[in-house]
Amino acid sequence: MTSLAWALLALLVVCALAGYLSATAQRLDRLHHRVETSRAGLEVELTRRASAALELATSGELDPATSLILADAATASLDAPRTPAALRDATDADDAARWAAESGLSRALAVVLPAADGLGEAGGAPATGRVGDAAHRVALARRFHNDAVVQTRRLRAKRVVRWGRLAGHARLPETADFDDGASSYDS
Amino acid sequence: MRIGIVCPYSFDVPGGVQFHVRDLAQHLLSLGHHVRVLAPADDDAALPPFIDSAGRAVAVPYNGSVARLSFGPLTAARVRRWLTEGAFDVLHLHEPLSPSVSMLALWAAEGPIVATFHTANLRSRAMQAAFPLLRPSLEKIAARIAVSEDARRTLVEHIGGDAVVVPNGVFVDDFAGAAPRPEWSGTPERPVVAFVGRLDEARKGLPVLCEVVPRVRAVLPGARFLVAGRGDLAAARALLADPAGVEFLGPVDDAAKQALLASADVYLAPHTGGESFGIVLVEAMAAGTAVAASDLGAFRRVLDDGDAGVLFATGDADAAAAAVLGLLTDPSRRAEVAAAGQRVARRYDWPVVAGEVLAVYDTIRTGVAAHARVVADRRLPAPRGPGA
Numbered sequence: 001m002t003s004l005a006w007a008l009l010a011l012l013v014v015c016a017l018a019g020y021l022s023a024t025a026q027r028l029d030r031l032h033h034r035v036e037t038s039r040a041g042l043e044v045e046l047t048r049r050a051s052a053a054l055e056l057a058t059s060g061e062l063d064p065a066t067s068l069i070l071a072d073a074a075t076a077s078l079d080a081p082r083t084p085a086a087l088r089d090a091t092d093a094d095d096a097a098r099w100a101a102e103s104g105l106s107r108a109l110a111v112v113l114p115a116a117d118g119l120g121e122a123g124g125a126p127a128t129g130r131v132g133d134a135a136h137r138v139a140l141a142r143r144f145h146n147d148a149v150v151q152t153r154r155l156r157a158k159r160v161v162r163w164g165r166l167a168g169h170a171r172l173p174e175t176a177d178f179d180d181g182a183s184s185y186d187s
Numbered sequence: 188m189r190i191g192i193v194c195p196y197s198f199d200v201p202g203g204v205q206f207h208v209r210d211l212a213q214h215l216l217s218l219g220h221h222v223r224v225l226a227p228a229d230d231d232a233a234l235p236p237f238i239d240s241a242g243r244a245v246a247v248p249y250n251g252s253v254a255r256l257s258f259g260p261l262t263a264a265r266v267r268r269w270l271t272e273g274a275f276d277v278l279h280l281h282e283p284l285s286p287s288v289s290m291l292a293l294w295a296a297e298g299p300i301v302a303t304f305h306t307a308n309l310r311s312r313a314m315q316a317a318f319p320l321l322r323p324s325l326e327k328i329a330a331r332i333a334v335s336e337d338a339r340r341t342l343v344e345h346i347g348g349d350a351v352v353v354p355n356g357v358f359v360d361d362f363a364g365a366a367p368r369p370e371w372s373g374t375p376e377r378p379v380v381a382f383v384g385r386l387d388e389a390r391k392g393l394p395v396l397c398e399v400v401p402r403v404r405a406v407l408p409g410a411r412f413l414v415a416g417r418g419d420l421a422a423a424r425a426l427l428a429d430p431a432g433v434e435f436l437g438p439v440d441d442a443a444k445q446a447l448l449a450s451a452d453v454y455l456a457p458h459t460g461g462e463s464f465g466i467v468l469v470e471a472m473a474a475g476t477a478v479a480a481s482d483l484g485a486f487r488r489v490l491d492d493g494d495a496g497v498l499f500a501t502g503d504a505d506a507a508a509a510a511v512l513g514l515l516t517d518p519s520r521r522a523e524v525a526a527a528g529q530r531v532a533r534r535y536d537w538p539v540v541a542g543e544v545l546a547v548y549d550t551i552r553t554g555v556a557a558h559a560r561v562v563a564d565r566r567l568p569a570p571r572g573p574g575a
Contacts, residue, residue: 027323034329040561041554084561133546140351140550144330147348151326154347 195287227257356540386418392457402508472528
């Protein structure tokens with residue numbers, strides 16, 4: 001009888017443990033999905049910003065010196081490898097180079113765009129307005145992506161995830177560390 | 188876009204979050220979006236047509252005040268049904284950490300979720316105890332919005348991760364165009380100071396205001412203080428040493444509030460804490476009234492560090508009285524502060540704020556769509572060789 005009770009207790013413990021592991025794996029899966037989604041979104045917004053910046057640079061609305069600097073920064077961003085495969089296989093050095101290019105574009109745009117106070121107010125020519133809008137979206141997308149990354153890394157650091165190998169072969173996500181020009185958010 | 192908005196607090200009683208949700212929904216509807224709002228409400232209550240009731244709300248003490256919340260298995264089932272029937276492109280939850288419909292919706296929902304955090308207060312014991320249970324749900328939120336930098340900081344400190352700041356909105360033109368009422372308008376001998384807020388919540392600052400009254404009236408004996416807001420009038424009067432000079436208007440509707448703010452010479456915000464934004468300050472600024480406010484972080488930011496209003500040390504009646512007197516006795520300074528306030532208030536106009544909210548919706552939807560394309564590409568057969 002006692003052995004039966006022990007067996008039942010052991011079964012109960014195993015079931016509880018399995019339930020916990022499965023719930024944690026599901027959480028992790030959801031977070032990984034969120035990271036991929038937010039990264040894809042960030043990529044779209046970055047492309048949109050670079051295209052809008054290049055359009056502004058070639059629109060003739062700016063002086064030649066500014067146009068040249070902006071076109072250079074926008075091209076550097078557009079030339080960066082951004083296919084899903086390239087993003088999946090990117091090394092830390094690739095990421096660093098990419099974020100340096102994006103920071104460069106942000107700095108070039110900071111000179112061109114009227115001082116927006118984080119509220120998306122952009123005046124002037126339509127091309128300027130489009131770039132301002134796109135730059136704002138980049139700042140939002142970066143925030144949402146980094147939020148997802150931080151939460152994913154937090155869960156992946158837990159012992160149950162590491163010992164249970166719940167993360168499988170998924171790469172540990174890295175935050176997108178570049179200057180997005182939204183200084184008002186960091187004040 | 189099909190947008191589902193969930194408000195945890197009952198529409199039977201007015202409150203900042205409820206007004207925010209109602210105005211946001213109204214503005215998004217006017218832009219042509221499909222919007223449904225889910226909130227607790229008595230079923231027979233007269234609600235705007237875009238609000239669905241999640242069931243009767245129960246008054247429970249929560250987070251320092253009595254809130255009317257809705258919970259339990261019946262409500263959870265209703266929330267689930269509402270989500271299924273709504274088939275929303277974006278679900279926007281307000282205050283997902285208050286134990287009501289938003290939390291239930293977060294628990295049940297899948298898909299793109301945006302959440303707005305209104306309060307700066309997450310430090311309760313209950314929250315700390317329940318937090319590990321809530322975390323898995325919170326991880327579903329794709330985009331977090333905080334209504335102020337202070338709310339964002341608390342959020343980041345307590346939950347980690349990050350959030351973007353989108354302030355609360357005000358229909359600025361309704362306040363800017365409000366007609367003053369003669370009985371509430373001040374004269375040089377009888378200037379008017381207005382206050383709007385719950386009378387029975389000490390953190391709204393009524394006790395401080397009651398100490399300010401005699402100090403101001405010692406210099407300007409004709410000064411009138413108009414106090415609007417619900418609460419126990421007898422208890423509020425008991426705080427006053429001398430009832431002269433203070434008029435309690437009781438709860439006021441939107442039109443009366445707009446008229447009151449447009450009529451007053453100075454708006455006094457003596458709050459002592461727990462404020463994450465200060466919408467009423469923006470409303471007063473929009474109405475063209477000079478604001479004197481406690482030096483709380485949220486207020487300092489709304490008033491542009493004192494450029495768009497006068498700040499005084501929080502809870503200090505002497506400093507508050509000096510700030511009010513400074514504005515009342517110097518009409519040109521008062522006009523200057525009021526004009527600066529009106530400029531700043533434009534930032535919080537609904538068209539601007541709703542544009543910000545839509546940018547958040549679009550950003551997360553862009554990610555979902557882009558990711559879906561990536562996944563679809565991955566499922567295609569391997570790249571074809573030449574001539575294939």
